[in-house]
Structures are given as structure tokens and as C-alpha cells.
Amino acid sequence: MYMMATSPNSMVVNTSFSRLGPLKLPTISKFKIGLCQFSVTLDKNQNLIHARKLIKVAAEQGARIVVLPEMWNCPYSNDFFAKYAEDYDNKDDSPSFSLLSEVASCHGVTIVGGSMPERSNGQLYNTCVFGADGKLKAKHRKIHLFDIDIQGDISFKESETFTAGDKPTIVDTDIGRIGVGICHDIRFPELAMLYRAQGAHMICYPGAFNMSTGELLWELMQRTRAADNQLLVATCSPSRGSTGSYTTWGHSTLVGPSGELIATTACEETVVVAEIDYSAVQLQRQNIPLEKQWRREIYKFMDISEAESLKISTCFVSLPSDTVL
Numbered sequence: 001m002y003m004m005a006t007s008p009n010s011m012v013v014n015t016s017f018s019r020l021g022p023l024k025l026p027t028i029s030k031f032k033i034g035l036c037q038f039s040v041t042l043d044k045n046q047n048l049i050h051a052r053k054l055i056k057v058a059a060e061q062g063a064r065i066v067v068l069p070e071m072w073n074c075p076y077s078n079d080f081f082a083k084y085a086e087d088y089d090n091k092d093d094s095p096s097f098s099l100l101s102e103v104a105s106c107h108g109v110t111i112v113g114g115s116m117p118e119r120s121n122g123q124l125y126n127t128c129v130f131g132a133d134g135k136l137k138a139k140h141r142k143i144h145l146f147d148i149d150i151q152g153d154i155s156f157k158e159s160e161t162f163t164a165g166d167k168p169t170i171v172d173t174d175i176g177r178i179g180v181g182i183c184h185d186i187r188f189p190e191l192a193m194l195y196r197a198q199g200a201h202m203i204c205y206p207g208a209f210n211m212s213t214g215e216l217l218w219e220l221m222q223r224t225r226a227a228d229n230q231l232l233v234a235t236c237s238p239s240r241g242s243t244g245s246y247t248t249w250g251h252s253t254l255v256g257p258s259g260e261l262i263a264t265t266a267c268e269e270t271v272v273v274a275e276i277d278y279s280a281v282q283l284q285r286q287n288i289p290l291e292k293q294w295r296r297e298i299y300k301f302m303d304i305s306e307a308e309s310l311k312i313s314t315c316f317v318s319l320p321s322d323t324v325l
């Protein structure tokens with residue numbers, strides 16, 4: 001049913017898009033995307049049926065690429081990840097992947113398979129499978145695990161269960177070069193910058209922000225990543241009514257290359273279908289040629305001792321002694 005790419009957890013790119021200079025457009029540069037925001041239940045089979053139905057809805061509305069939410073087949077809780085995990089390298093142990101593969105090939109769509117708990121070599125990962133025409137093109141394992149502890153509010157520690165992925169994922173398709181991150185990965189601008197430097201047209205972030213982080217940060221992060229890197233950002237979240245104590249923010253969104261909202265929704269179940277036109281990316285990069293203005297020689301990330309050992313002099317601003325930082 002499906003074929004494994006040679007190295008599914010690594011970058012799957014070719015050199016047909018240049019790294020720097022004017023953005024090259026892919027074969028198809030104007031198309032629709034579908035973001036399937038739906039409610040995740042305790043019943044895995046029900047979640048699979050739900051995903052199948054909504055991918056069909058998106059495809060029938062003309063979507064060429066469909067994004068699913070973070071943890072779409074399993075409630076977002078450390079109590080469930082191990083129990084719901086599947087081994088995506090073993091087709092006899094991956095009903096969720098088999099379903100995505102079959103639906104993608106039936107509707108001829110590219111699927112950014114949100115995320116699901118993955119079991120591999122005795123470890124668990126929070127993993128997005130990326131497929132086109134029913135074939136697995138890449139796997140992205142969440143690189144930055146969501147560990148937070150806000151006193152009197154929310155505490156969540158993905159690292160209690162998951163091992164972090166250690167590779168970025170950027171994939172060439174007929175609808176462009178697409179980078180993938182999972183939820184908390186969006187907080188790390190360096191990952192998005194890397195995708196931009198590798199010629200990405202769009203970054204997809206399946207995510208499940210919550211009621212504490214969502215209002216202030218969800219849209220802000222997406223718009224910032226898009227505007228900084230002058231590319232499209234698409235997100236897809238579970239809907240608010242999902243099972244469990246973790247209440248998701250929802251608001252699946254498509255953001256354009258100047259940071260503008262192209263399409264978004266509230267927190268209920270829905271399929272957002274929106275038009276993508278990469279000529280807007282080209283235009284934005286012509287209008288504001290950030291790439292030509294970057295001063296890479298200045299942006300070096302190193303601490304003081306490393307800089308000193310490399311004999312790099314840094315100009316520190318002297319502050320008055322009573323300055324409170």
C-alpha cells in the first residue's frame with residue numbers, strides 16, 4: 001500500500017530550487033489547502049473514521065494538500081501516548097498510517113498527517129507522517145518537546161513520554177517545498193529560518209496550543225514565522241471539544257508571506273479550505289528583499305567564552321550601574 005522513502009526522518013529535498021536568490025515556483029503554484037480541525041476522542045477507530053470523512057470533505061472542495069491536527073488519533077495526554085502508539089515502519093502495526101495512505105491515494109492529495117504517537121526501537125515520538133499519492137515521503141519527529149510549568153496554571157511534560165526528534169523535515173512536492181514542525185517547534189524561529197534558507201515555500205505546523213498559551217501566542221507565532229521568512233504558514237489544531245483535561249485552543253489558520261491572515265476559524269470542528277498563491281511569496285520578497293539585506297556575518301550565536309576563545313570581539317553596551325535588567 002505504501003512505500004517508505006529511503007530516509008523518512010530526514011530532509012527529502014532535491015536541488016531544483018536554489019537556496020538563495022529569487023524563489024523558484026513549483027509545477028503547481030496556485031492551489032487549495034484544507035485544514036481539518038476536529039474533535040479527538042478516546043476511541044481511536046472513531047478518530048480514524050473522522051479523519052477519513054474530513055479529508056474527503058477537503059478534497060471535494062478542491063484541496064490538493066490536507067493538514068491534520070497534532071495528536072489527531074489519540075487524546076493529548078501522557079496517559080495515552082504509549083497505548084495509542086503505532087510503528088509506522090511496520091505496515092501490519094499502523095492502521096492510522098494505512099488509513100492516511102489509502103485516503104491520500106484515493107483523493108490524490110498530499111497529506112501532512114498532523115501528529116500521532118510513534119513507537120520505534122523502544123522509544124516513543126510525537127510524529128508527523130508526510131505523504132503524497134499514498135506514499136510516505138517523510139516523517140517529522142517533534143524536535144522541541146512541550147515541557148512547561150506555569151505555576152497555578154498549566155503543567156505539561158512531553159519529555160516524560162517522548163524522545164525528541166533530531167532532524168528538520170523539508171519535503172519537495174509538486175505543490176512546493178514544504179517544511180514541517182509540530183506545535184512547540186513553532187516557538188523556535190531558527191527552525192523556520194533554516195527552512196527558508198533551504199528554499200521552503202510553506203511551513204506546516206500541526207499544533208495543539210491550549211487555553212493558557214493560545215490566545216496570546218498561537219496567531220502571533222504563525223504570523224511572525226511567516227513574516228520573518230516571507231513564506232506561508234499553515235497550522236491545524238484539534239477542536240476545543242476534544243477528550244481529556246488538556247483543552248485545545250483551536251483556530252487553525254493559513255498565514256501569507258507578509259504575515260497576513262488568509263483564512264482562520266474559531267474553536268469548533270470545521271474544515272478550512274483556502275487558496276494558496278506562491279506568486280505572493282515572490283512579490284513580497286521582491287518588495288522587501290530581506291535576503292539581500294541579511295547581515296549573516298553579524299548574527300553569530302555563541303556565548304561569551306566561545307567568542308573569546310575564537311578571539312571574536314564583541315561590543316558590549318555600558319549601562320549605568322543602577323540599571324535594572
Ligand SMILES: NC(=O)CC(=O)C(=O)O
Binds near residue numbers: 208213
Ligand atoms: N502541544 C504543544 O506543543 C503546545 C504548545 O506549544 C503550547 O504552547 O500550548
